[in-house]
Amino acid sequence: MTIAQKNSRPAKTSFIGVLRRAAFVAPNSFYQVLYVQVLDASFVDRQTEITVVGRFGDLTVGQAYRFTGFWQTRARFGNQFHAVDYQKIEGDLHGQE
Numbered sequence: 051m052t053i054a055q056k057n058s059r060p061a062k063t064s065f066i067g068v069l070r071r072a073a074f075v076a077p078n079s080f081y082q083v084l085y086v087q088v089l090d091a092s093f094v095d096r097q098t099e100i101t102v103v104g105r106f107g108d109l110t111v112g113q114a115y116r117f118t119g120f121w122q123t124r125a126r127f128g129n130q131f132h133a134v135d136y137q138k139i140e141g142d143l144h145g146q147e
Contacts, residue, residue: 063092069114104134119135
């Protein structure tokens with residue numbers, strides 16, 4: 051799922067999803083592993099649940115966020131979306147949740 055750019059960095063993309071739960075939260079840093087249900091993305095079907103990793107502040111289960119980042123594949127964990135930025139989504143999202 052990773053698309054390399056000319057400088058060999060993974061291509062950034064974004065999607066909107068609802069936080070379902072945190073699978074792991076590092077006690078001494080902001081690193082978290084999240085399960086997120088996709089609401090709007092060009093790379094997977096709606097309602098797909100994906101693993102999102104990164105450094106996050108306070109997140110709320112059931113809240114929609116826009117995650118920006120790139121896909122990475124880990125031998126032990128498989129495909130994961132590595133978020134480098136996120137933004138809380140306000141509003142009803144037209145009944146998509």
